Amino acid sequence: MIKAIRGTRDLLPPDTALWNFVEAAARDVFRAYNFHEIRTPIFEETQLFSRSVGEDTDIVSKEMYTWEDRGRAQSEKGQSITLRPENTAGVVRAYIEHKLWERGLNKLYYIGPQFRRERPQKGRYRQFFQIGAEAIGPPTAGSESPARDAEVLEMLATLLDRLGITDWTLELNSVGCPNDRATYNEALKNALKPVAAKMCADCQRRAVTNPLRVFDCKVPEDQPIIETLPRISQYLDEPCRRHFDAVQGILTAVGVPFTLNDRLVRGLDYYTRTAFEFTHGALGAQNAILGGGRYDGLSESLGGPHAPGIGFAIGEDRLVMSLKESADAVARKPDVYIAPLGPGMDRESARLARELRRHDVVVELGDETFRLKKSFENASKMGARFALIVGENEVKAGAFALKNLESGEQISVPRAELAAKIQSAS
């Protein structure tokens, strides 16, 4: 048997209804903030990712689906291509390629699949879905303003509330400018040198390879040592500090609660200043449902103009997981099951079904060879609200037996009134 390959999966009803619900809510909320949808290709030149995400990140060094193209044209041969591991790079590429700033397109959102070749685990797949947005543009468009950061964060809080997710926590930090980070990294390394030997094996390795990761350590014995380490917040220059203070001020003013977390660091190279994460309990080891931050230098590093930006990506798989219970409620059940009874009644039923569907009634059709019992069984199994009997008697009388499957009440309804009768009961 051929199965979906490791790390990929089929999304089936009724879950798909929940996915649609989530996506519809996101589109609706984003629209209120003047974001517009962009769809970029799911594969790009490999360089795009290695240059933006960072050559030394795990994503680029070992988690990308990359292959060599064998196109017909000479220019296509040997070109290295990669399935997008995230969507920010693609959006910024498109922003530059189409000079979107010339058209005032500064706020973009996307919904779509991303790919990483990592070991699957709870809420983590090789094809996973992200809902994200990027506010990017020349500083005159407000793209560098702390007000933009606050707006994006407030938008996310609104979306989560709208989805009925109330127990979220917004963790906020500033990772400063590239200069601040370089200085800080040096200071952190130096501070770790004398104490690393006393820490857990993981931390000893991190101290050398990726010092920032030491802050993720969960070993209790290491915590006192970690507490003494320098924090990025102590290394922010004046403009970065003012920016961060302003973001916090606006968030407080609009009533979006947040927690400062100076251990929060972002893995991707392009992040600057504001970094954030929304977490949600009861999701296991992967408790972050969305993350993002500011990337003021990304456009320039990809050969574009100075275009500061801030963005985020929501892990849709995880978000849906935390809503899982409501999947059945969101799926729309048939309003009516039409039970044709006897020879010739399929034709009659098809005509009726067509009429009703034009009135936005959800109709499921039976078959004239089914016994009535069978039709009723089918109807209640699929959760139809009504069963409609289409037999010779009904056709002759021009009125049909309509049974409410919940109450058991059955009435005779003239053809012209059927749609209204079914709708009114919903």
Next chain:
RNA sequence: GCGGGGUUAGUUCAGUGGUAGAACACCGGACUGUGGCUCCGGUUGCCGAGGGUUCGAAUCCCUCACCCCGCCCCA
């Protein structure tokens, strides 16, 4: 890449060396123009794959595959 758990009916699972099971689901009947509740009957399997031990393997051993959970890392 590393560690742990798992794989038996459509689904959830029991079965630890001697005839493959239960519940639910599904199909049919009781009930030929009326579902749900009830009762009766029925179907369902290369027991993940391959090899080994044994008179005999779902069961013990080895190898592999796949799934899940976690680690590393991370939107």
